[in-house]
Amino acid sequence: MTHPVPQHILDALTDVEMPKLGAEPAFEKVIKLGAFEVPVHTTDSLVVGSGAAGLRAAVELRRRDIDVTIISQSAWGGTSACSGSDKQTLHTANTADQGDNFVDMAESIRAGGAMDEDTAYIEAVGSGRAMASLQFLGLPLPQDQLGGTLRYQTDHDEVGRATSCGPRTSRLMVKVLAQEALRLGVPFFNQTTAVKILTSEGGVVGVLAIRAKDRSEKNPYGLVLFRCARLVLAAGGPGELYRDSVFPNGCYGSLGLALEAGLELVNLTESQFGIGTRREGFPWNLSGTYVQVIPHFYSVDDTGTEHHFLADYYRTTQEMASNVFRKGYQWPFHASRMLDFGSSLVDLAIYREGEKGRKVYMDFNRNILPVPGDLPFSLDRLDSDVATYLSKAGADQDLPIDRLKHMNPLAIELYRRYKVDITQEPLEFAVNNQHMNGGIAVDIWGRTNIGGIYAIGEAAGTHGVTRPGGSALNAGQVFGTRVAEQIAACGQQAPRDEIATLGTKAVEDIVQVLRAEDGMAVKDIRSAVQTRMSEDAGILCTQDRVAAACGEAADLNASIRRQGITLSRDSEAARALQWQQMAVASEAVLTALDHYVSGGGGSRGARAICDPEGGALPQGPDGPLTEYRFRPERDADKGSQILVRLNGTEMTLRTRENRAHDPSDKSFFERDWPAWLTSEIHDTGKSA
Template identity: 70%
Template sequence: MTIDVPQEILDALTDVDMPRLPTEPGPSDVVRLAGVEAPIYRAGCVVVGSGAAGLRAAVEMKRRGDDVVIVSQSAWGGTSACSGSDKQTLHTANTADQGDNYKAMARAIRSGGAMDEDTAYVEAVGSSRMMASLQFLGLPLPQDPLGGTLRYQTDHDEVGRATSCGPRTSRLMVKVLAEEAIRLGVPFYNQTTAVKILNEGDGADRHVVGIIAMRATDRTQDNPLGIALFVGGVIVLAAGGPGELYRDSVYPNGCFGSLGLALEAGVELVNLTESQFGIGTRREGFPWNLSGTYVQAIPHIYSLDSDGAERHFLAEYYRSTQELASNIFRKGYQWPFHATRMLDFGSSLVDLAISSETAAGRRVFMDFNRNPLSVPGDLPFSLERLDEDVREYLGKAGADQDMPIDRLKHMNPLAIELYRRYKIDIAEEPLEFAVNNQHMNGGIMVDTWGRSSLGGCYAVGEAAGTHGVTRPGGAALNAGQVFGTRAAEHISASGKAKRSAAEHITDVAEAGIADLLAVLRTESPLTVKSIRSQVQARMSDKAGIICDQESVGRALIEARKLNAEIHANGIAYGRAAEAVRGVQWRHMALASEAVLSALDFFIRNGGGSRGARAICDAEGESLPLARSGPLQDYRFRKEREAHRKEQIVVRLDGDEIRLSTRPNRMLDESAKSFFERDWPAWLTGRIYDLGADK
């Protein structure tokens, strides 16, 4: 049985138009600093980033009467508006049959290790409120006839806590939050790139005083690079993850995040070893994760060599057609690569095989008009010959159609419509794809209110390093909403953003602009193109899903050398737009060294395979097997239990990256609240721990 959804419904859930931005307020004044006539914009709080998490923070602050503005490199151009997967998910706790109580949900969120237990509980307990408020704003989450929210199982989720309104869920979230921000009168400064955090004070008294940005609209003869000052004592970093860090990436183009920006300001980062990699289409076309029903439809996967000869390469890894097809299906809810799933002929052998094919120079495709070919000597593909969990799922879904494209059309017609919008008809032609970097689980170290180690600086969304090693698929969307709200509540309670900042920060701003201009040179052997090529190739080739101690160590030496060269020679630029990119690639080179430093530290201290990467070692305890025999080149270390209980902290001290570890924050699950005892802490604001603010 195939359910036909009217085209107008498919169109409405696929073509999501974003609102027009309001007119930008002008600067409060102009000041001459470091030879530049720089405009000054004042605010109580500056939110950097216009994705779902940043918009949530701005909306919640504005509702509480705070003076807040949003600066964005490209409004509606980030990952939550432009990227995603077959079914982006928003996590919510539910009744016992699908979902459960908040403590159980928190245990699932933190189950991968290296995650603070209190953070996991904050995300879990805040999830219902986030879902309800998004529905109030107009997010069309699906319901059953009695009003229950429809749910399904996703990766690292054994219960079924996820829900979705199709592949554009996160874009729809951005849309409804953006409309609310505009309705509330939040000012937006678009085409505005934050390039330096300004801070004053020493030690524990160090705090934010503003941001230097570069804006095309502020370019003048006396300010050719469009340098602008945003003065404010509070900032929220919500600029997403470092998508440009990898050559093989499913991020939209131009996603730089704020890790380098934060490092440069002395902000501590955490868990930079932890990312997510999985199959998806490349950025050169339309970047999208191929999880969920794309693979649950069980298409044929093959590669082409340079002569155009087709290779049924997965047959070299799996022992039977049933095993091969079942593991293609499992990529739907086991989407991210995980080293342990290379064992026992698991689903991550699919990732390994695809990665090996592309490394050998072959192109890999997914064909929805063919069922998987049989493993030589075995029976052909049949829906009746699949592993029990796969047969049960497809049976409940009613996906008994003969061809993958028909099964996909039945289970998720939006998946087909989405690619058609980008001139790719997967109903007619095979889809080229690869294993790509998709998400940074680490980032800026924050507490349960989103506070970083720098006074007045908060981080939310993918900029915040809250996720640990693994997380249920789509939980990042929920985390961004929860912490966007938490940060806003804390900022409002502090009273620091109730009115525009009036401080004069001439000295620190002049020093910051001078430092910025010193990096940008009209002549330098280093160009944006050369830095990008070095960083992306090094990260994809040496810090992808397959790593080893020697290769990571060499890559770190090369990354340090590049940053020393940038420090000595600066970065060449021609046009003003290239100057902006030059600063961003300075930040990416710094972020690359930080990631490689943390990864090298982890491996040299006995770190094993977990989450994103297999740490290969000839003495490793784990050996993946394939139909063709043992995969000795991919023998890997097991994860050490002690490393699940701690996190690696990274900070920049002068020009040197310092590394340390800290234990995960714990949660006493036996502790119980008591209304009369605990209500005064809420009434008086003691819950916000404002005395700990720097």
């Protein structure tokens, strides 16, 4: 039975207003760092980032009476608030037909390999608590009449672990967590961009940031200093690395910042790509029902001629339509799904149209056109898994737009808010970078290799390459809580006093980069980084091009160090430093990728390593697609991780085996309760 959803409910779930920030606290003093007079704020714990993960850490720290402060480049402007997930993956334990256990969920999270087994288990065990606490804060996760959470199948998920509040699920998560942070009185400095992490041998000392509102004659860049004993990096992923990206504009992350501070990064070879609308308009992933309603895909060349390009890749209309549907829960590109006429041939086809200079569209007012010479599209001629899903959903309407109105009207409302009416016009889209699965290396408590520094969310390198869709949100919630627990177990701490010397050196480094004349232009650095990453480190890679791109990235960083960056005005300082750090992050990614590919590594997850000697060959209806022959993944590569660190001006690499977890090593209440009571489980004796 269909239940029409009133417009006011659709509006409330689409137009999610974020809370207004309160007044910022005053800086306690001003100190002289070189030629600059810099305001100072002191806190025990500093959280960099105001997305779902950072807000969770701040809320949990404040609940445990830890003095915590948030700084954010743009409050409610990051991925989880603006272009984030439409789903939350959870432990499903409430029905027999879609039952679950923590071990099974952990195995799904780490199924792609190169992920620590203990981390996956932690994310599985913590998922129920994360979901329940979000519901307590007011997140409207849907339920059935008996209180069970409504769930559905998502990518890399055979159980049905996803639930959703609609396209704005992650924004709603940010909203309820932000409201709680404000209710708890967590200090919040907005429009504040972290540019240098200050450390000594004892660990973190503070963060140097830039704020436009603090620019003055004696402080032309607007430098401010945050002294802290613990630092939580939660600034999201490096969305600006790629020209073809579904990240909101201005998502720089903190990987370059972390590398410059001496932090070790892991799994930078692990990214995620999929179809989505371009960032020039409204960037959004086109997974789920957008493709499960089976709209017509076509491209347009520069003469205005329309091309039914998907028909060149599939043998029958049924095969083509069924694989368009499967993009809904097999959304990310995966090299192995190019084989046997699988769903990633859709991504390859779209990518190739883009290479030809054509624009690609999906049209919800037309059913997908037939493969020439074959029967026309019909809901009665679909593969059994597709037909069963649409039948259960009651999606038997004649046109894709009507099926979408029935299955997910919020999907239509979302684009309408951005002046795109998909009930009337086609939607332009492309294959885009969507997520960095690698990041800063952390232990089971979110600790990095430098004392007092933690990383969570997309900033942390904890995400499995074939994890179920939505589990990255869960990971940020679980580890945001664990970081707070570990910090609280160590007790409130005062920042160390080496700040003046370290701060002065950091300011000198910044001044050295931001030279007034003869430096490189920011736009040139941006173009070089984004073009190289999109063209040489996207879904299709070759050993020669990756090696060349790695060398070019190193040359770019050498040029920046030698020439500096020219500012046309002082207000550009923060953006210039971010692009300098993006160049560093790009070199780190390409260094890891070059190491992996040149060592014989195969096609893991997001990338097909094309090789004329490769053992996997996609087929088209007219024969082999020889240009896209690729190396299959080696099972051995699933058991280890590649770590990168910046030593001086050189990227250094090492590998380590995945940490193991033995699920048969069960806890025992009477034996293990004292370890919890005494905080022994938090490993407080270790430098954190």
